[in-house]
Amino acid sequence: MKFDAIIIGTGQAGPSLAASMAKHGWKVAIVEKGNLGGTCVNVGCTPTKAYVASARRAFIAKSSDKLGIEVQGNIRVNLKTIKNRKDKIIEDSRNGLGKMLEDNENIHLIRGKAVFIDNNTISVEGKTYTANKIYINVGGKPRIPDGFKDVEYLTNESILELEEIPEHLIIVGGGYIGLEFGQMFRRFGSKVTILDRGNQLLKKEDPEFGKAIQEIFENEGIEVRLNSECITGANKDGKVEVSVNCEESEIKIRGSHLLLASGRVPNTADLGLENTEVKLNERGYILVNDRLQTSAGNIWALGDCNGEGAFTHTAYNDFQIVNSQLFEEKKRKLSDRFTCYAAFIDPPLARVGMNASDIERAGIKALVASRPMKKIARAKEMGETQGMLKIYVEEETKKILGATFLGTGADEYIHTVIDQMYAGQEFTVIRDAVHIHPTVSELIPTMLENPKPIQAG
Numbered sequence: 001m002k003f004d005a006i007i008i009g010t011g012q013a014g015p016s017l018a019a020s021m022a023k024h025g026w027k028v029a030i031v032e033k034g035n036l037g038g039t040c041v042n043v044g045c046t047p048t049k050a051y052v053a054s055a056r057r058a059f060i061a062k063s064s065d066k067l068g069i070e071v072q073g074n075i076r077v078n079l080k081t082i083k084n085r086k087d088k089i090i091e092d093s094r095n096g097l098g099k100m101l102e103d104n105e106n107i108h109l110i111r112g113k114a115v116f117i118d119n120n121t122i123s124v125e126g127k128t129y130t131a132n133k134i135y136i137n138v139g140g141k142p143r144i145p146d147g148f149k150d151v152e153y154l155t156n157e158s159i160l161e162l163e164e165i166p167e168h169l170i171i172v173g174g175g176y177i178g179l180e181f182g183q184m185f186r187r188f189g190s191k192v193t194i195l196d197r198g199n200q201l202l203k204k205e206d207p208e209f210g211k212a213i214q215e216i217f218e219n220e221g222i223e224v225r226l227n228s229e230c231i232t233g234a235n236k237d238g239k240v241e242v243s244v245n246c247e248e249s250e251i252k253i254r255g256s257h258l259l260l261a262s263g264r265v266p267n268t269a270d271l272g273l274e275n276t277e278v279k280l281n282e283r284g285y286i287l288v289n290d291r292l293q294t295s296a297g298n299i300w301a302l303g304d305c306n307g308e309g310a311f312t313h314t315a316y317n318d319f320q321i322v323n324s325q326l327f328e329e330k331k332r333k334l335s336d337r338f339t340c341y342a343a344f345i346d347p348p349l350a351r352v353g354m355n356a357s358d359i360e361r362a363g364i365k366a367l368v369a370s371r372p373m374k375k376i377a378r379a380k381e382m383g384e385t386q387g388m389l390k391i392y393v394e395e396e397t398k399k400i401l402g403a404t405f406l407g408t409g410a411d412e413y414i415h416t417v418i419d420q421m422y423a424g425q426e427f428t429v430i431r432d433a434v435h436i437h438p439t440v441s442e443l444i445p446t447m448l449e450n451p452k453p454i455q456a457g
């Protein structure tokens with residue numbers, strides 16, 4: 001069968017692109033080998049943030065006496081109910097997407113795994129489909145490091161199927177996935193140990209943020225073991241046994257469950273890309289230009305598989321870039337985007353643009369405006385004073401280079417800074433704005449009153 005375009009994957013870019021093409025009268029095929037909606041909807045953002053919400057309720061209930069609320073009796077965490085709530089949210093989302101794709105007469109939904117035959121042809125379950133333009137939105141999957149062949153382990157997918165709370169959850173990886181699941185299961189009642197080979201948690205962040213998060217986690221009773229090299233696992237007497245540091249000074253940790261949260265790899269290895277002119281980098285990510293076009297001029301790559309972002313908002317922005325190149329007057333580009341994200345731990349860490357380490361590496365002369373959360377009235381009133389806010393400004397241009405916020409509600413008010421960066425204005429615009437009292441955001445103008453040279457930050 002021949003189409004105007006073929007899209008592979010129904011993650012965060014594919015369905016919106018299919019809908020837009022269909023609206024413009026194109027006949028589109030969209031192929032999906034798994035559940036509609038991809039990672040975010042089924043085993044990523046949606047389920048984890050539903051669990052994070054339950055975990056926060058448990059934490060608040062258990063710690064509310066500090067605010068004068070005495071909860072009588074035991075607080076029981078019911079993982080079956082938590083899971084059922086999550087399953088319902090996912091089902092609604094998947095069904096909504098399925099209806100949107102199936103009801104559109106210009107969209108042909110094909111279920112099965114797509115493999116490239118050549119630049120213009122794919123095969124799915126023995127049938128071939130051709131198009132002049134093909135869009136790859138295949139996402140990624142958990143990376144399983146060597147050393148775990150002899151042990152039963154969980155990934156972000158299988159851990160969301162548990163109905164009983166693990167007694168002792170060992171997690172390999174102190175990145176987003178490890179931290180979000182670690183804190184959530186600790187709050188559900190598990191003993192939690194997080195192992196990472198690096199020397200700090202969330203290694204892309206400045207060390208002071210890694211340290212602050214470690215302190216928050218340890219205060220909640222989570223064991224954090226950094227510099228844990230050469231980790232392997234084995235099943236022992238109905239438990240998992242994890243060995244750390246090989247021969248040197250080997251440590252063995254026994255737990256009931258093991259979660260591997262050690263990064264992700266793109267779903268490009270078995271896509272038949274060797275039959276096309278599409279080129280990959282050494283880690284298997286598809287190489288793209290500023291318009292997300294691959295080395296094969298008629299094939300584009302969107303979302304996690306191009307290695308240019310690893311978030312739902314970056315995958316969706318990839319749709320916006322490709323869509324604007326096809327149908328809109330104002331053409332968007334990858335280079336227009338500022339990096340931004342949040343780790344949905346509690347309190348959340350939110351980030352945009354450069355941090356102090358990036359600025360130092362780039363040799364930029366910069367100023368830093370900072371404020372500890374314990375000096376913010378609203379945080380004190382809420383009893384949530386952990387963390388700090390930092391904003392970096394380029395000395396010469398007076399433009400904001402980036403910000404890292406760790407604090408209650410940071411995932412929302414980081415957008416004050418994100419929008420300012422997109423507006424391309426000097427930092428004095430936010431400095432002179434009047435924000436509402438009492439909010440954490442009101443301190444953003446205040447901190448910018450007196451930014452200091454970065455060395456003094």
Ligand SMILES: Cc1cc2nc3c(=O)[nH]c(=O)nc-3n(C[C@H](O)[C@H](O)[C@H](O)COP(=O)(O)OP(=O)(O)OC[C@H]3O[C@@H](n4cnc5c(N)ncnc54)[C@H](O)[C@@H]3O)c2cc1C
Nearest residue numbers: 009011012033038039040044114138139303304310311312
């Ligand atoms: C536990 C976890 C939590 C996360 N939380 C957040 C968060 O809070 N915020 C955030 O921004 N991001 C989060 N992410 C990241 C986010 O989920 C991804 O960045 C996003 O889903 C990427 O979307 P995508 O469109 O690139 O691919 P995906 O959503 O992975 O979709 C790709 C689709 O392609 C299909 N596919 C693959 N190969 C083929 C093939 N050969 N043929 C047919 N179909 C194929 C797959 O089955 C899948 O459905 C999280 C990720 C994880 C794992």
Ligand SMILES: NC(=O)c1ccc[n+]([C@@H]2O[C@H](COP(=O)([O-])OP(=O)(O)OC[C@H]3O[C@@H](n4cnc5c(N)ncnc54)[C@H](O)[C@@H]3O)[C@@H](O)[C@H]2O)c1
Nearest residue numbers: 145173174175176177178196197261262263310342343344
């Ligand atoms: N809030 C969010 O937006 C969110 C939440 C979850 C996941 N995600 C996405 O999922 C992606 C993957 O998350 P992740 O946490 O798996 O990856 P990550 O790259 O953020 O962290 C992986 C960690 O595992 C460690 N590690 C890797 N191999 C190891 C080994 N053999 N021994 C010891 N430590 C090892 C690394 O040092 C690193 O700290 C992220 O890049 C992110 O884009 C986003």
